[in-house]
Amino acid sequence: MGARDLGALILLAALWGASYIFIRVAVPALGPFVLMGARVALASGALYAVILARGMPKFRSRWKEFLIVGATNSAIPFTLIAAAEIELTASLAAILNSTTALFVAVVAAVWIGESLTVRRVVGLLLGFAGVVVLVGWDPVPLNGAVLLAVGAMLAASLSYAVGGVYVKRTFAGVSPLAMTIGQQGAAAVILLPLAAVSLPGEAPPLPAALSALALALLCTAVAYLLYFRLIENVGPTKTLAVTFLIPVFGLLFGVVLLDEPVGVGTLVGFAIISYGVALVTEIRLGKGRREKGKG
Numbered sequence: 208m209g210a211r212d213l214g215a216l217i218l219l220a221a222l223w224g225a226s227y228i229f230i231r232v233a234v235p236a237l238g239p240f241v242l243m244g245a246r247v248a249l250a251s252g253a254l255y256a257v258i259l260a261r262g263m264p265k266f267r268s269r270w271k272e273f274l275i276v277g278a279t280n281s282a283i284p285f286t287l288i289a290a291a292e293i294e295l296t297a298s299l300a301a302i303l304n305s306t307t308a309l310f311v312a313v314v315a316a317v318w319i320g321e322s323l324t325v326r327r328v329v330g331l332l333l334g335f336a337g338v339v340v341l342v343g344w345d346p347v348p349l350n351g352a353v354l355l356a357v358g359a360m361l362a363a364s365l366s367y368a369v370g371g372v373y374v375k376r377t378f379a380g381v382s383p384l385a386m387t388i389g390q391q392g393a394a395a396v397i398l399l400p401l402a403a404v405s406l407p408g409e410a411p412p413l414p415a416a417l418s419a420l421a422l423a424l425l426c427t428a429v430a431y432l433l434y435f436r437l438i439e440n441v442g443p444t445k446t447l448a449v450t451f452l453i454p455v456f457g458l459l460f461g462v463v464l465l466d467e468p469v470g471v472g473t474l475v476g477f478a479i480i481s482y483g484v485a486l487v488t489e490i491r492l493g494k495g496r497r498e499k500g501k502g
Contacts, residue, residue: 212441219433220449224456226426227297227304228464229418230289236415237407239289242422244395244402247281249423251391254431258388269389272377276386277393280370284363286398291363294356296467299345301457302477303360308450308484309334310368318372327487334483337476344472383435391427447488451481 233242292300309331315321323331342357343349378386411419437446454477461467 212437215433215437215440216446216449217452219430219437220452221456222426222430222433223449223453224301224458225460226422226430227288227292227301227457228460229422229426231292231297231300231461231465233411233415233418233422234289234292236411237419238405239286239293240398240401240405241407242289242419243282243285244398245419246285246423246427247391247394247398249420250427250431251388251395253424253428254384254388254391257432258384270393273389273393274396276370276374276378277390277395278370278397279366279373281390281394282397284366284370285394287359287363287366291356291359294352295360296347296461297465298458298461298467298469298473299341299347300360301454301461302341302473302480303338303357304364304367305450305454305480305484306334306338306361307364307367307371308488310365311371312487314365314368314372319376330483330486332483333486334480337479337481337483339476340472340479341476344470344476346468346470346473383438384431387431387435450484450488454481 230242237245288300288304295303312321312323312327312331316323338357338361342354347353374386381389434446434449437449458469458473458477462469
């Protein structure tokens with residue numbers, strides 16, 4: 208990976224890590240449905256302008272599939288994350304969302320028959336043990352609302368996993384840009400009616416409005432354009448490295464920008480989860496290298 212692509216990878220991780228900060232600032236004022244409805248609507252509008260310059264792909268024939276992936280890969284997890292961050296810190300949410308890779312391994316094993324090797328099972332056990340350490344030993348006091356928020360974050364990770372495996376089964380050969388505009392547009396169709404009936408009673412403060420705008424344009428539209436560039440230049444396997452960097456930036460931004468508390472449990476839980484994710488994804492990456500060699 209060259210210096211320019213490495214810089215793009217780090218910037219992508221920073222943008223997706225910053226999304227948790229913007230959600231944390233904006234969601235108390237806007238609510239989950241309004242915030243995420245605005246996110247996907249503005250992002251899909253911006254990406255639509257980009258895709259027009261490249262030629263419009265055919266979405267109409269696959270609208271049902273796009274609605275499913277828009278729900279599982281955007282509308283549901285985005286809303287769950289926003290609802291969770293009413294109670295959780297941005298840094299804790301970012302770390303919990305890194306469990307998506309663990310859920311992908313489980314969903315892929317159940318749905319498409321991918322093997323669960325001993326190494327991968329050990330990674331899963333370690334990863335979910337890390338969640339227990341993280342939540343039980345984090346500075347955020349445990350209560351019923353916090354536990355529900357943690358459950359919402361894990362459900363969001365599961366939804367991402369289902370959406371990811373569904374994409375693998377259903378959208379082979381579809382370009383990443385077409386996939387994203389279809390996904391975000393479908394999520395907007397799902398979320399905007401819910402946003403319309405849950406509008407806040409007063410105009411949001413300026414920090415919340417600017418955070419919502421940054422979430423849509425920077426952390427979604429621009430971030431996905433960077434993602435496309437990396438997929439094209441270095442391939443999907445190397446791009447997976449972003450998985451390990453996102454929670455690092457989420458943790459860093461939460462501490463520096465929002466003065467969020469970080470304890471020993473936060474760092475230990477993060478380390479255990481990351482090692483579990485590394486074990487699970489290393490198996491997947493190794494398969495990717497062998498398959499590439501066959502071609």
